[in-house]
Amino acid sequence: MGKKLFLLLIIAWFLLIGCATQQPRKEAPTDKLGTFKFNERKNIYETFDELANRLRASRYYVVLKKKKIKIDDKVLILELSDRDGDRKAEQFVVYPDTQDFGFIFDLNKDGKIDYIVFNQGLAMTKDIKPYWSKYHWIDSNFDGKIDIHVIPTIDLDGDGFPDEGVTAWIYDTNFDGDVDKAEYLGKDFQKPIENTEGVFIIKAWTGEFKAGKDYFSGMNKIFSEINSLYP
Ligand SMILES: [Ca+2]
Ligand SMILES: [Ca+2]
Ligand SMILES: [Ca+2]
Ligand SMILES: [Ca+2]
Numbered sequence: 001m002g003k004k005l006f007l008l009l010i011i012a013w014f015l016l017i018g019c020a021t022q023q024p025r026k027e028a029p030t031d032k033l034g035t036f037k038f039n040e041r042k043n044i045y046e047t048f049d050e051l052a053n054r055l056r057a058s059r060y061y062v063v064l065k066k067k068k069i070k071i072d073d074k075v076l077i078l079e080l081s082d083r084d085g086d087r088k089a090e091q092f093v094v095y096p097d098t099q100d101f102g103f104i105f106d107l108n109k110d111g112k113i114d115y116i117v118f119n120q121g122l123a124m125t126k127d128i129k130p131y132w133s134k135y136h137w138i139d140s141n142f143d144g145k146i147d148i149h150v151i152p153t154i155d156l157d158g159d160g161f162p163d164e165g166v167t168a169w170i171y172d173t174n175f176d177g178d179v180d181k182a183e184y185l186g187k188d189f190q191k192p193i194e195n196t197e198g199v200f201i202i203k204a205w206t207g208e209f210k211a212g213k214d215y216f217s218g219m220n221k222i223f224s225e226i227n228s229l230y231p
Pocket of ligand 4: 171172173174175176177178179180
């Protein structure tokens with residue numbers, strides 16, 4: 001009898017542990033961040049980038065919502081999925097024939113997405129190690145429109161590989177859709193990008209490109225569709 005009781009207790013203990021580990025986390029790592037603060041942008045960026053890596057590796061995948069959307073005369077399917085088991089969406093996918101997927105977050109907890117970690121694709125370090133690279137798109141004033149774009153594959157030394165730890169930040173500081181400011185952020189430097197006749201020339205891994213007028217409108221189309229489906 002004593003042995004049986006002991007065995008039962010052991011089983012009950014394992015069941016309890018099992019249930020406890022299946023409970024959704026009470027506090028997400030992003031909860032500590034609170035709202036978007038410009039001075040903490042690098043820490044916010046790093047926190048979400050790491051979180052996106054973890055969510056992508058998660059084996060949990062439950063589709064919560066689906067919607068037919070139309071972007072530039074293309075009919076696509078937008079899907080929101082739960083990747084951490086809390087029954088709320090963290091991932092979006094647009095298909096067919098797109099590589100558009102990413103992770104979505106509500107930084108200020110107003111029920112609307114304001115932070116997207118968006119698939120950029122495979123990139124390569126200087127020692128030829130492939131890794132998953134992603135853009136960050138931020139609605140920093142929570143008005144439903146993206147106003148910051150972060151590009152992680154920047155090649156300032158021109159060796160044909162992304163510089164480790166260097167990002168380009170493109171800002172719409174007056175929230176009218178046009179770029180007003182841009183900068184590079186490195187591990188220990190901050191370098192403003194100059195405004196050349198209304199455009200900012202960004203030295204990306206894949207070549208230089210210009211950011212200027214109406215820069216955010218393409219991304220805002222997907223962004224507003226995601227928000228219309230969320231939560
Ligand atoms: Ca979730
Ligand atoms: Ca929000
Ligand atoms: Ca905004
Ligand atoms: Ca602007």
